[in-house]
Amino acid sequence: xxxxxxxxxxxxxxxxxxxxxxxxxxxxxxxxxxxxxxxxxxxxxxxxxxxxxxxxxxxxxxxxxxxxxxxxxxxxxxxxxxxxxxxxxxxxxxxxxxxxxxxxxxxxxxxxxxxxxxxxxxxxxxxxxxxxxxxxxxxxxxxxxxxxxxxxxxxxxxxxxxxxxxxxxxxxxxxxxxxxxxxxxxxxxxxxxxxxxxxxxxxxxxxxxxxxxxxxxxxxxxxxxxxxxxxxxxxxxxxxxxxxxxxxxxxxxxxxxxxxxxx
Amino acid sequence: xxxxxxxxxxxxxxxxxxxxxxxxxxxxxxxxxxxxxxxxxxxxxxxxxxxxxxxxxxxxxxxxxxxxxxxxxxxxxxxxxxxxxxxxxxxxxxxxxxxxxxxxxxxxxxxxxxxxxxxxxxxxxxxxxxxxxxxxxxxxxxxxxxxxxxxxxxxxxxxxxxxxxxxxxxxxxxxxxxxxxxxxxxxxxxxxxxxxxxxxxxxxxxxxxxxxxxxxxxxxxxxxxxxxxxxxxxxxxxxxxxxxxxxxxxxxxxxxxxxxxxxxxxxxxxxxxxxxxxxxxxxx
Numbered sequence: 001x002x003x004x005x006x007x008x009x010x011x012x013x014x015x016x017x018x019x020x021x022x023x024x025x026x027x028x029x030x031x032x033x034x035x036x037x038x039x040x041x042x043x044x045x046x047x048x049x050x051x052x053x054x055x056x057x058x059x060x061x062x063x064x065x066x067x068x069x070x071x072x073x074x075x076x077x078x079x080x081x082x083x084x085x086x087x088x089x090x091x092x093x094x095x096x097x098x099x100x101x102x103x104x105x106x107x108x109x110x111x112x113x114x115x116x117x118x119x120x121x122x123x124x125x126x127x128x129x130x131x132x133x134x135x136x137x138x139x140x141x142x143x144x145x146x147x148x149x150x151x152x153x154x155x156x157x158x159x160x161x162x163x164x165x166x167x168x169x170x171x172x173x174x175x176x177x178x179x180x181x182x183x184x185x186x187x188x189x190x191x192x193x194x195x196x197x198x199x200x201x202x203x204x205x206x207x208x209x210x211x212x213x214x215x216x217x218x219x220x221x222x223x224x225x226x227x228x229x230x231x232x233x234x235x236x237x238x239x240x241x242x243x244x245x246x247x248x249x250x251x252x253x254x255x256x257x258x259x260x261x262x263x
Numbered sequence: 264x265x266x267x268x269x270x271x272x273x274x275x276x277x278x279x280x281x282x283x284x285x286x287x288x289x290x291x292x293x294x295x296x297x298x299x300x301x302x303x304x305x306x307x308x309x310x311x312x313x314x315x316x317x318x319x320x321x322x323x324x325x326x327x328x329x330x331x332x333x334x335x336x337x338x339x340x341x342x343x344x345x346x347x348x349x350x351x352x353x354x355x356x357x358x359x360x361x362x363x364x365x366x367x368x369x370x371x372x373x374x375x376x377x378x379x380x381x382x383x384x385x386x387x388x389x390x391x392x393x394x395x396x397x398x399x400x401x402x403x404x405x406x407x408x409x410x411x412x413x414x415x416x417x418x419x420x421x422x423x424x425x426x427x428x429x430x431x432x433x434x435x436x437x438x439x440x441x442x443x444x445x446x447x448x449x450x451x452x453x454x455x456x457x458x459x460x461x462x463x464x465x466x467x468x469x470x471x472x473x474x475x476x477x478x479x480x481x482x483x484x485x486x487x488x489x490x491x492x493x494x495x496x497x498x499x500x501x502x503x504x505x506x507x508x509x510x511x512x513x514x515x516x517x518x519x520x521x522x523x524x525x526x527x528x529x530x531x532x533x534x535x536x537x538x539x540x541x542x543x544x545x546x547x
Contacts, residue, residue, distance in 0.1 A: 022419075022456070023360065023363070023364060023418050023419065024364070024420060025363055025364025025365070025366075025367045025368060025418060026360065026363040026364060026367065028367055028371075029363055029364075029366060029367035029370070032367070032370070032371075049459055051459060070456065072456060072457045072458055072459050073459050097355070097356045097359040097360045097363070098355045098356065098358075098359045100356065115359070116359055116360060116362075116363040117359065117362050117363035117365075117366040117367075118363070204459060
């Protein structure tokens with residue numbers, strides 16, 4: 001066996017992918033087409049909407065993401081943009097239906113896409129392109145994706161957080177929250193006035209909060225950036241945050257360590 | 264027409280030699296100069312007559328062609344307009360997404376394929392002739408709406424629920440075609456498909472005590488980005504950021520063309536969350 005063959009075989013077996021579409025039909029169609037045309041590809045997640053796609057990406061870190069564009073929660077474009085800001089952005093292939101406004105930009109830029117209903121010939125071409133790109137880091141699409149986001153996207157209205165505490169419903173203003181932490185099916189809300197549990201999963205919560213204020217530093221942690229005192233590198237892989245006036249330390253996962261790079 | 268040209272050409276061709284031949288024949292048979300002139304004149308008269316007739320026919324034909332071309336142009340324009348409306352209505356996005364589900368379920372021999380194909384076919388059948396007529400009864404349009412919702416329900420599964428409530432009196436009321444469909448599509452697209460857990464679309468159509476047609480399309484999504492109210496003296500600028508702006512504005516223009524000041528259209532936040540699109544047409 002030649003030395004050059006090694007990395008390629010290893011890559012082929014280890015290549016992981018995520019597919020995301022909010023409709024079952026197209027999602028499963030893509031999954032079976034991929035199984036047929038790229039049997040070695042390991043599909044680690046088939047997400048039902050943008051929020052799951054983002055969460056599944058953080059959980060599995062797949063090398064390739066096949067993203068539908070119109071999905072509730074987060075659009076495919078938004079998910080790709082978030083992924084692009086992490087430490088290891090995946091190779092993104094958009095899956096879109098004819099008539100999508102983003103199509104022209106895809107054609108002009110370095111963005112891979114396939115059209116729904118997916119046909120074998122086109123999907124094979126997309127697969128070949130991705131395979132050719134895989135050995136290199138994914139191209140930086142941030143600027144292009146930014147343009148594709150609706151220009152007048154109104155920032156989410158800050159909603160009061162309502163936490164049940166026995167018979168009482170506690171009203172918490174988002175800016176009073178220090179951090180949110182995922183806790184099984186609940187989300188722990190640590191705020192200036194104490195702690196509470198809410199039933200909205202963290203992954204859904206993050207789409208309704210101001211992303212400028214609440215930074216995701218871990219798959220299960222959103223922190224109010226104004227409450228961060230410092231980021232401390234522990235070793236090559238781990239980093240922790242200290243908070244103003246509080247003792248607990250919050251972990252920063254490898255994916256998000258790029259947020260703290262100093263100036 | 265070609266026949267006429269040929270006959271005329273042939274006649275002109277033959278006329279010259281014939282006149283010459285007659286002159287020659289006359290000289291050799293001792294006819295006097297006066298008779299020869301008369302015969303030449305007689306022979307050229309048909310030429311003049313034919314030339315005149317030809318001119319009249321050509322003019323008439325020109326007029327006729329101009330009229331015919333104009334009619335054709337008008338027909339083409341009106342076809343283009345309905346084409347525009349129809350393509351605006353049946354969005355390729357909708358069609359191809361539906362086909363994606365259909366294709367997969369056919370390949371997998373999934374039982375959902377046949378009902379989806381039926382609904383899609385009925386939807387297309389109900390929608391394509393929509394724009395040939397200036398008005399459509401609510402009952403007829405509700406059929407297209409029903410099939411559209413069936414297709415979307417097949418695709419979205421339990422994420423979409425719907426109810427249509429149309430009173431028998433309202434069913435006979437006439438509206439510009441495509442109006443209800445546009446509003447229901449907006450509700451599904453912006454109120455249901457954007458929600459993680461989906462929602463419900465309701466269509467209510469009734470006549471109130473004054474005989475005014477009252478239509479409401481409700482969803483329980485995130486509500487409209489901007490509340491809008493169209494009436495005869497107030498046409499708000501629909502912000503470009505509002506995806507449904509164009510469809511809504513077109514709906515309003517068609518309503519106003521049909522009913523003038525009697526019609527109104529609004530988009531409001533529903534109490535408890537969601538959007539209410541209301542159409543009202545006062546009796547004449």
